[in-house]
Amino acid sequence: MADARRAAKHQARTGSLAGKGPVGRAVARGTNLAGKARTAAAGRLRKAADTRAAGTVAQQRAEVRKAPARKAARRALRRSAARFQGRRLLAALLAGALGLVGFITSPIGRKLGLPWLIHPGRRLYTRLMRTAADERKERDTHIRDRLADEEAAADAEAAGDGTEQIGDTAERPEGPVPAPSTSNDKGESVSGFRFEEYAAEMEAAANSYEPESAMEILAMVEGLPAALTSVASVMQILAERADSEFPLEKEVADGFNDIFGALMSAVAEDMGPLFRTAHEQDIARHEDPRNGSEAEKGWNV
Template sequence: MGRAGQVKALRAAQRAAAGSRAGQRAQTTNARRAVADARRNAKAQAGHSKLGKRAGLTGRLLGGAARKARAARDGAIAKQRAKRDTKNGRAVAAQRAQVRKAPARKAARKALRKSAARFHGRRLLAALLALPVGLLGCVSTWIGRKLNIPALMHPGRRLYRRMVQTAGEQRAERDETTRKTLYEQEAAADAEAEQDGTDGLGQQVERPAVDVPTCTIPEVSEGEHVSGFRFEEAAEEMEQAANSYEPENAMEILAMVEGLPAALTSVANVMKILAERSDNEFPLEKEVADGFNDIFGALMSAVAVAEDMGPLFRQAHEQDIARHEDPRNGHDAEKGWNV
């Protein structure tokens, strides 16, 4: 294999590992919508907390009106997204249809051009044959008029008209056959796409042609070590670390809050990797990979909320943070205001 072949093989492997275009498009759309919903819900929650501070009938009325407005807004957003998805689906389906029918249409255009060239060639041949007959018709036409014999009049013109008419009829038959063949090939391509075409991650699932014999899996004792990926153990360690977390000061909590988006992104990437491997490597069905994709979208929405935590923390504790970042006469002097 040459260098060009190696490059092609590498690109093919990268495309196969990335998943289908439909899956990538759906995953990107779901992630963006999840982020938008998370930010919208965070703003709504902040407004709800402000309204909750107002006591009495006015606060309840405003809260009810705000909930109705949010419900109407969410319904309009869902309706608009459905329309957009339908429009995008139609556009993708039309482009796929054009790609499927491109070879048949290319062959049909070539056949029609060939038929037109053959017709014009027959016209040229008819003109060349009718020219000497037309010169002879200069005499035969005069004789036919004198003797009242129509067969002797304009022989070249009649020969040219008959040959061109025959060539035109043959061209129309050829073009009709070509168009009929094109319609049949397009219908066959559409039928094949309906039978074999699947969207999403299911395009990547490969199954053997024959049944695979089942094997008995030995039971694993409770105390036996099992190698592999144990996500629950890592999550349990994080939970224990959160319970025993004792920060030295509030600035350490600020650093932890500002690092939350990167941490949650890493957790979301775990679900993304599991979705891709479930689609490409693991013997799992499409629903399992879709479930991992849903978890990935939910975690990305949490990342969007976590990105707003840092500015919110700094805004709420602006004066406290200023004392640490820009102390008056040094940290030792600033400690005199500690309570």
């Protein structure tokens, strides 16, 4: 909408150059150059923001895609650790039993010079724990390698089926195709979907919005994530149809997909908790009034 307003102002300045004098035309040209520079700067900032949003969305998608494999790997590592602790307990019991025998064999081993008779319980515990630690290390390495393979397979599958980015799947004709007529018998233009009209209605509704109470504003704020998600879904649908149904190039579909990512990253999920934190006492008077709502009205200012 900001781009549309800037374009309208530029068109108005350009159209009125003919009725101005030399000074007016020079000022208008300077204003146009400044407007172009501002538009270019806004485009660069928007491109950087879209790139950051795309990176955030891609990272979140990767986390969701790899979550099942990571959850299974964590369970397997916990089972491996529990098995190791079980082996440690068993080794302690066996070494303790053999250590009682060591009270008799250790003095004999020292006198006869036989090291294997000295501290047999301690030697058995060390051997069993070394074996258990080696087996646990081998199991954990196998689990982590399998996790890396599953994550790589998930990334490859996502890149293959086009979930990461709108794929170049649209079948385009080799030569130009005549466009069908978009007018009816009366010569009026036919349009099936004009997003700007619905957006203008939303803007008009926001300008004329007069809430009856602050609790109504709270309900509106808590409904913002769902509303922005719906708007983002519109961009996602347009991106998918632009690539699979509409006769458009891949760059256009990618543009819709970038807008979808930017809107999803801007979903106002923190507005509701922020509102409730800032107005905690005011909300408590409405949701949990003391001695009823009529009694609570005595504190109204």
